[in-house]
Amino acid sequence: MKKSGCTILKLQTTRYQYLIIFLLSLLIIMGLTLCALAKPQFTEEELDYIAQSDVIKAASLDGSAPHHYTDSYGNARGIAIEVLKEISAISGLDIEYELHDSSSQITSNNPHLVFGVTEDFVSPTTTLTIPYLRSETILFVNSSVEPQELENKRYAHVRGKGLPDDIREENTIYFDSREESLTAVNKGNADFGYTNPYSIAFYTLQNNYRNLISIPHGREKRDYAIGVIQEDPILLSILNKTIASIDDKKMQNLILYMASNIEHKLSVQSIFDAYGSQIITITLLTLTILLVLVIKNNQINRNLKLQNRRYEMLSQISNEFLFEYSIVEDLLILSDKFKRIIGLENYSGKEVNKLHDALRKLDDKNNQMFMIKITTPSGVPKVFKVHYSRIEDRRGHAISLIGKLVDVSKDVKEKEELLTRAQLDGLTNLYNATTAQTLITKRILTKKPETTDVLMLIDCDKFKDINDTYGHLKGNQALENISASLRQTFRNTDIIGRMGGDEFSAYIHDIPSLEFILSKTEELRNSITLANPDFELTISVGIALIRNEKSFESAFHKADHALYSAKNSGVGKTVIYNEDEGTNPIRTNDSDPAVNLPQ
Known part of the structure; x- marks a missing residue:
């Protein structure tokens, strides 16, 4: 089942060898009660069932790593998933598995099996197989909470599972997945909860939890099994025989691999912890460079304004209109003489924006002239020849344009009249x-x-x-x-x-x-x-x-x-002219002014 995931940074698990050693020791202490048979011996009835069965749909809740979860690529993974694959490979059953966000979604999809479940999770009509994994219960609390003072504290509970006997409903906060409950306690949105050692170790390393304290707890053992939702004794027997036939060593290796194969989520805190000094150095260096560039840019702008003033003074005694366009600021400055002559002192409509837009879109370094038509507020069209030069910084980037507008309306009109007369x-x-x-x-x-x-x-x-x-x-x-x-x-x-x-x-x-x-x-x-x-x-x-x-x-x-x-x-x-008359296509009629030949 494909799901969208947040960006994850996969780190090498060698940094967490202590976790693997801890998990291995924990498994040795608890022991795995799985039988080790060479190959299951199926009855004729069971073999017929396997041969004739369609796809068997299996489902469970997402977010219970390392038992069953969706990785960053949208693939279903986990210990239970690997067990299903082993069952399918050994028995020949075609098992299709999916992970869902809630128990209601599981119910609506009508699966044959639910996997990775304990006795307190399933309904009375569901029959469990023999367990493929057994673990103890771990208490996890927020670091600000005293483990001995949990009365009236907020309990993080996964929907679909029965509440512990000593937990009151009014103190319970429900979550859709194990990961959500752990994250809530880490953030202080809940105070404590219970889980298995595999899940808390997995998510602590993956999500970089810093505010969780985990404590082995003397509560009930947790047996993880597969539930057959509708009564199907033959399917139940096949599953039990197959689970019992999985070699203990193979199962142990499978569990260790899935529990230690962790994708670490990238977070601001984790990045800063790892590269804090480098980030600060780069930030300071970047700010310094930006400050220098701003100072340089201001100096250039002051110089440009001074040059523009000089050109404007020269334009007062010529028949040209100067302008300056700052590419950096996207600002067009027109000379007062230009505004005054064409009546633009208080006119800044779309006609003026034509010149602004034309300068903004210039991208040909070789062309330094273009023509533009501007209609004055009085409705008089004027044509200007625009000459311009680029001003570039030291890296060759254009930062502004300085140029002049020459009124060629009279010349253009004369040329148009000559062209019209020629036609x-x-x-x-x-x-x-x-x-x-x-x-x-x-x-x-x-x-x-x-x-x-x-x-x-x-x-x-x-x-x-x-x-x-x-x-x-x-x-x-x-x-x-x-x-x-x-x-x-x-x-x-x-x-x-x-x-x-x-x-x-x-x-x-x-x-x-x-x-x-x-x-x-x-x-x-x-x-x-x-x-x-x-x-x-x-x-x-x-x-x-x-x-x-x-x-x-x-x-x-x-x-x-x-x-x-x-x-x-x-x-x-x-x-x-008549197309159909061959060598003599023309006919006349002296009695009529027109000869009506073919239509």
């Missing part, structure tokens, strides 16, 4: 051809297979006539009006661009149906007509349905093919 068409502010192609390619590559997208190419019909008749300014105005109609007709998430001249593109993602895109085409035509009342402006539209396309070029080729067919069919036509 947009100068006249219409739609995406230029290069940007449109890049965005459409990205969408095609990431499109889900089950969705249908559309690439639409739009070309103005007879746009040259408008330029020739009304002039290029009117023509440019018409192009701007078309771009406005495109924005108005399609979604913000769609990709709209000017491919060049009077040709535009619109990439519409995830269309619900072909009718949807055709209705959008007509909506676009109507919007363009309303936006250009001074002249008639019509458009031709080529549409490619994007289902399994892998590249922009393939999709553009199909849409361009459809646009070419629409232009050749007259003005104001819409043609959809």
